[in-house]
Amino acid sequence: MTETGKILLDPTAERTAATRERTSRPASLDGKTVGLLDISKARGDVFLDRVQEHLEQRGVKVERFKKPTFTKVAPIDLRHEISQKCDVVIEALAD
């Protein structure tokens, strides 16, 4: 059953999981811009419209974004634009 010191070849990409530090949450949204990212899933817009209403009532600046399709990762230009314009992002993930 056991073979002493048997050598196997690693079938993986041999990458230790890249751990990235999360950006700390802002203490408040005062003066911040919140991005709302619609991934193009059905009714995601309904949820984000309501979130936008709530944020704007509090005087928070909102920017809306939309992925071309939910089946693929966001295009790099869109990700860049969000990172330039926003301090915080809310993404509507599922139906």
Place this chain on the structure above:
Amino acid sequence: MTRAVELTLPDGLVAVVKRDCPTCQLVVPVLEELARSEALTVYTQDDPAFPEGLDPVDDTSLATSFALDLDTVPTVLRVEKGKEVGRIVGWSREEWQEFTGRAGLGAGLPPHRPGCGSKTQDPDLVAARTAAEGAARLRSRRVELGTHEDEVEAMFERGWSDGLPLVPPTPERVAHMLTGTTREPDEIVAVVPPDLVECNVEKVAINAVMAGCRPEYLPVVLAAVKAACTDEFNIHGVLATTMPVGPVVIVNGPITRAIGMNSGGNALGQGNRANATIGRALQLVIRNVGGGRPGEVDRAAHGNPGKYTFCFSEDEQGSPWEPLHVSRGFAPEQSTVTVFAGEGPRVVVDQLSREADSLARTYAACLRTVAHPKTVIAIDAALVIGPEHSRVFREAGWTKARLHEELGALLQIPGSDLVRGAGGITEGMPEGFADSVLPKFRDGGLLIVHAGGGAGLFSEIIGGWAAGELGSEPVTREVRT
């Protein structure tokens, strides 16, 4: 066989023998006779004690035999200054006398006896030796298991498995796998999602070993990895979706026969090694190299059993039509892999239709329900037609194009049947589509393939996923050795 080591041989005569060879046993008295008058070194391939009295050199490792590139034992060499200057094989009194310059050799022996195969010709040994030589050039990280670690359990614990046991990817097995391709181990095959990792031939070979592939399947696995890791096929999306789809691998062309794939009875089921392990190897590459695992990037709500493996070949010889790869622009003599983002198959039963038109209507009625009877254009499908059904079209003289055309016409659906609320079902299209007529499938959204056993008036439907640019496009790639 390549000569692995440069030998310096002892001067004089050198004989290589094995106990298992009657001719070698026959010539022992001759070797004894020669040893009395000149330098003779005997190498023995199987029994280190054979032949007694001649102080044989143990070559059970076959290192010397391989280096000498032997076909036959006994082989006798003449060596001068460490180099071979002549050789004879088998037993022939005349030849031995001439070679050694001694008359009257082996007086009591028959004049001639052919030798036996050198142990270096044993196919298993040749494979093992090729593997050992090849193993040395592999670059993947060596994972050394603990003395008391069970290798199969160790692979489960490291997260390499799809849930079933794996074949341990030892360097020797991986090197042997690589004999199935002419490509170098470090050649990049694809960039594998979701982690977007460059994957070389060696990594594919490791996963193919684990899946249970034979070396001759490796070119098909390589083509499948290439096809799945394209922007058009979008394996990232196929993984990440909550829908139950995975890559369905359809293989066409001469290689399917050469490696013994099943396109006949139970083609979509278990029991054929090539079908089973090629599809599994692709999934293992995505899991282990790409990092696509259930519960992580793979978000399927249900999944389907085909996500272990779903691979079959088309029954081209029994088909009334051109095969899938020819429909997709390849030559009949090319071998290809087509990947399709599909769910599990389900049967279409029609045991009464003997007219093409009637059978086409059956197909249309069943295809209508893919994903939801109200889903149009957005989801593709593959139709796998069995031989007893294809016969109906053959006899009616319908081409594949004709069947596509008829199905297209039958699957034009009035918007009033598709809108939300129609039929008392909330799911559906927005009200604005009520006055339109929409096709069930987009152009090119239905693949037709021929496979299955000779008995059974059935076909199979494999439902697809988000079609085309918005999701996944079927992709075909040529199989290259």
